Each structure stands twice: as C-alpha cells, then as structure tokens.
Amino acid sequence: MLAMIDLGPHAAYIWGSYGAVALVLAALVAWLWFDGRRQRRLLAELESRGVRRRSDRG
Amino acid sequence: MQNQSITQRLANPTRFMQLTDWLMPLTAAIAVVVIAAGLYLALFVAPPDYQQGETVKIMFIHVPSAWLGMMGYLMIAISSFGLLVFRHPLADVSAKAAAPIGAAFTLLALITGSLWGKPMWGTYWVWDARLTSVLILFFLYLGLMALRSALDDESLAAKQAAVLGLVGVVILPIIKFSVDWWNTLHQPASVVKLDGPAIHSSILVPLLVNAVGFSILFLALHMKAMRNEVLRRRVKALRLAEVERAAKRERTAAAPAE
Numbered sequence: 001m002l003a004m005i006d007l008g009p010h011a012a013y014i015w016g017s018y019g020a021v022a023l024v025l026a027a028l029v030a031w032l033w034f035d036g037r038r039q040r041r042l043l044a045e046l047e048s049r050g051v052r053r054r055s056d057r058g
Numbered sequence: 059m060q061n062q063s064i065t066q067r068l069a070n071p072t073r074f075m076q077l078t079d080w081l082m083p084l085t086a087a088i089a090v091v092v093i094a095a096g097l098y099l100a101l102f103v104a105p106p107d108y109q110q111g112e113t114v115k116i117m118f119i120h121v122p123s124a125w126l127g128m129m130g131y132l133m134i135a136i137s138s139f140g141l142l143v144f145r146h147p148l149a150d151v152s153a154k155a156a157a158p159i160g161a162a163f164t165l166l167a168l169i170t171g172s173l174w175g176k177p178m179w180g181t182y183w184v185w186d187a188r189l190t191s192v193l194i195l196f197f198l199y200l201g202l203m204a205l206r207s208a209l210d211d212e213s214l215a216a217k218q219a220a221v222l223g224l225v226g227v228v229i230l231p232i233i234k235f236s237v238d239w240w241n242t243l244h245q246p247a248s249v250v251k252l253d254g255p256a257i258h259s260s261i262l263v264p265l266l267v268n269a270v271g272f273s274i275l276f277l278a279l280h281m282k283a284m285r286n287e288v289l290r291r292r293v294k295a296l297r298l299a300e301v302e303r304a305a306k307r308e309r310t311a312a313a314p315a316e
Binding site: 005007008009010011013014016017018020021024025027028029031032033035036039040042043046047049051052 | 101102106111112113115116119120123158159162165166169170173174176177275279282283285286289290292293296297299300303
C-alpha cells in the first residue's frame with residue numbers, strides 16, 4: 001500500500017524522516033521493555049533468596 | 059482519603075504500580091490506534107502543500123516530535139519543582155524517567171528537521187536561533203542523564219538533577235519565541251498562534267491527530283519508564299537489605315569468639 005504513494009522528487013527525504021521516527025521509537029520501546037523485564041527478573045531472584053524490604057516485614 | 063488529590067494518592071509507589079499496571083497498556087493501545095489514524099491521514103489523505111509539495115508530509119512527524127521534546131523537558135521541570143518544594147516521592151522517578159524519552163523526541167525533531175531542510179532550504183543544518191536552541195535542549199537532556207550517571211548517591215543526584223532541570227527550563231521560551239525574536243530560516247509559528255492556526259484544515263487535522271497520538275504515546279512510555287525506575291529502586295533496596303543481613307549474621311557469628 002505504501003509503495004503506491006508517489007511522493008515526488010524528494011521521496012527519499014520523506015521516507016528517511018518516517019524511517020528515523022520508526023527506528024528511534026522502536027529502539028525506545030525495546031529498551032523500556034527489556035529494562036522492565038530485567039528489573040522484574042532481578043527482583044524475583046532477590047525475593048526467591050528470601051530477601052525482604054524492611055517495610056514488607058511488618 | 060477522598061480529600062486527597064490525585065498527586066497525593068499517587069505518592070505511594072505501590073499504588074502507582076497497581077494503577078499503571080492496567081493504565082499503561084491501555085494508554086499504549088490508544089496511542090497506537092490514534093497514531094495509525096494520524097499516519098493514514100498524513101500519508102493518504104492530506105494534499106501536497108502548494109509551496110512545499112509532498113515534503114509537507116515530514117511536518118506531520120517533525121512538529122509533534124518537536125512539541126514532545128519540549129513537553130518532556132516541561133515534565134522534568136515540573137517534577138523537579140515537585141521534588142525540591144513538595145518532596146513528592148515519585149517526583150524524582152518522574153524526572154529521571156522523562157529524560158531519555160524527551161531526548162529521543164528532541165533527536166527526532168532534529169533529524170526530521172534536517173531531512174526537511176535539505177530539499178526546502180538547500181541545507182541540512184544552519185546555526186539559526188530555532189535550530190540551535192533545540193540542539194541546546196538536546197544537550198540539556200544529555201547533561202541531565204550524564205549528571206545522574208556520574209553520581210552514586212541517588213538522593214544527591216536527584217537534587218542536583220532537579221536544580222539543573224529547573225534552571226534549564228529557560229530554554230523552552232527561547233525555543234518557542236526564537237522565530238519571533240531573531241531572524242531565522244525556520245518558519246514562524248503557524249499552529250499555536252494568538253489569532254488561530256494559519257494552516258488549512260486538510261493539513262491541520264492530520265497534524266493534530268498525530269500530535270495527540272504522539273502525546274498519548276509519550277505518556278505511555280513515561281509510565282513504563284517510571285515503572286522500571288520504581289522496580290530498579292526496589293532491587294537496589296533489596297540488595298542493600300541483603301548486604302545488611304549478611305553483615306549482621308557475620309557480627310553475630312563473630313560475637314561468641316570475642
């Protein structure tokens with residue numbers, strides 16, 4: 001569908017802009033996603049070793 | 059309880075995590091739908107501009123990126139104020155989380171701007187007031203992130219980053235009014251104007267839909283980054299608790315020998 005659009009003589013600049021937005025936003029989403037997974041894994045490891053925060057011990 | 063404001067109710071990180079557990083995916087889903095609609099309007103419906111031709115399509119992503127680059131910094135400034143004045147427990151989490159997202163949108167404003175500048179102005183870059191002030195905004199983001207990573211003491215880093223964040227907010231009016239105060243190659247404001255937008259609705263509507271979609275995406279990303287930061291601080295607290303417990307065990311084991 002995208003190939004059907006004729007963007008004229010400056011098409012490369014237009015597609016370059018949209019590509020840059022897609023790339024940077026995808027990298028941002030991926031970084032946040034993997035960072036979240038990593039923190040959850042670290043938290044689960046610590047909790048499985050029986051480590052509790054003082055506030056959780058009651 | 060009912061007299062509490064939303065900010066007070068969200069002051070508890072656990073409550074924030076419970077709320078954003080469902081609010082974040084919902085916000086992200088809405089952002090995807092609105093951005094999809096915005097991109098459809100931008101690429102398939104909006105007509106070419108009478109002067110700029112099809113390159114006007116770059117505007118549909120350039121302008122929202124630039125707005126959000128500035129909004130990210132405004133969020134940092136408000137959060138910094140919240141930390142320094144009200145000692146809100148999540149203010150520093152919010153300020154820290156907003157920096158890389160704001161930096162990414164500012165970078166996109168710079169990249170898409172230069173890709174728009176080449177065919178329209180004949181150059182990727184000029185040192186005019188608007189472009190230079192946005193570049194300074196990008197460096198401010200990098201400075202804030204570098205400052206945090208340079209300091210091990212998290213509460214000291216929070217305070218120092220908050221002061222820099224508040225001082226740096228002066229860049230926002232400079233960016234906004236740079237096109238009025240100085241002679242710039244960059245065009246003056248055409249959407250946010252006292253006498254109303256100077257753009258035809260066929261181009262204004264896709265732009266605004268994209269701007270709303272990008273803004274909702276920003277909120278979803280910010281919530282996710284804040285959630286990650288809350289988890290990171292929990293991991294750090296647990297590691298400290300583990301070290302303290304080990305030290306205590308060592309002390310009690312060594313005590314009878316003394």
